[in-house]
Amino acid sequence: MKNTLSRRERVKLANRKAILSAAEEVFAQKGFYAATTDEIAERAEFSKGALYTYFRSKEEIFLSLMREKVGSLEKKIKESIKVTLNPIEGIENLIKAHLEFFEENKEFFQIMASERGRFEMGIKNRLRRELMRRFQSYLKEVEGVMKAAVDNKELKAIDPNHLAIALIGMIHSFTAQWILTGGESSLMELSPVITMLFFGGAKG
Amino acid sequence: MKNTLSRRERVKLANRKAILSAAEEVFAQKGFYAATTDEIAERAEFSKGALYTYFRSKEEIFLSLMREKVGSLEKKIKESIKVTLNPIEGIENLIKAHLEFFEENKEFFQIMASERGRFEMGIKNRLRRELMRRFQSYLKEVEGVMKAAVDNKELKAIDPNHLAIALIGMIHSFTAQWILTGGESSLMELSPVITMLFFGGAKG
DNA sequence: TCTAAAACTGACCAATTGGTCAAACATAAC
């Protein structure tokens, strides 16, 4: 069973994905504002007019893309935590899951790093509100594991919010550096260093 | 003694600073591409034409601003390290210096966070090359303290580059969060948490 | 006060770009 969609609907969906994928590259390379709908259309091998039958505006392309990516990041993180009841192991898995996700979604990471500070702009926009909601939800997820580990006395009695900020900061920093230096070697290889530094600190 | 500059020259210099300061706000709020020279001119209380007697292009405004800011960040970091010969204390001072600088230069931090991934664009540009050189130099400075501390056996035998990435990531992450939540309370207050987490890790 | 140079203004220009739409094309059912 393919599924319940007609041929037409399946083609539409595949085209939509192709457009979002092209947009991801362009947004990552140029940033939201400097990216042009012409270039997105060209890379997706459609005319500009066709783009606008799939999405109502450039902003809708951007927000749809980000919403889907943030959603799947959150899903991946949730799953990585759920496989164990041990909070320490949960955090280890969470680090690995992040690195794996960013390695597979380099462009998304670049977009997020560059546009995160402007998510709040135009708060009235329905899609923007939903994007922010999902992003918050992802952060709360990380904070939740930290709280569990603190309650368990497995981590120091530090504000779980601070613990989450610290770990995410380290992960982002390593990922950004990995991208700047070409993104060739595997990002996952850094998982042990990050784990060790986060849990044990740098002092010898 | 005021200095050796004529009244005219002093006014010119002050105006230049005012333009850069206006540009800093606009670039921070809108990003490089979406910032308009009209808005920069308006905020600096000049006509657009006058802007172009101070700078040759929008890009030159941007790069001049960033070059000066990265330069003074590097200077501050260097000084914070130099006051002590003890590497651990040096790193503590470095954390404080970072937080102090970002607290006083919120806009610069926002610009850096959002445009860092595109510094490399147009590498042929002289100003761009110089900006990158200064930025590398700043990173090397941080790496240098880490290496000293590792050689001293005060930190674990970890690649100093990794140690620098981890610490800077934590600092950036806390700063970004502080800005997102309004930037009201003092960022410096977070210095003990960061210091403790970096040296001692999260494990209880 | 007079003058020449420096500084400033803002209308203007050319290029870019998000978005539209009438016409052309493709598809599928009969």
Added chain:
DNA sequence: GTTATGTTTGACCAATTGGTCAGTTTTAGA
């Protein structure tokens, strides 16, 4: 083959914006 419906095209439009420059104002020294 015909027709109706859905899809695509790309020329086009209006708005925006980086940058210019002829003309005006300000400055400072004589």
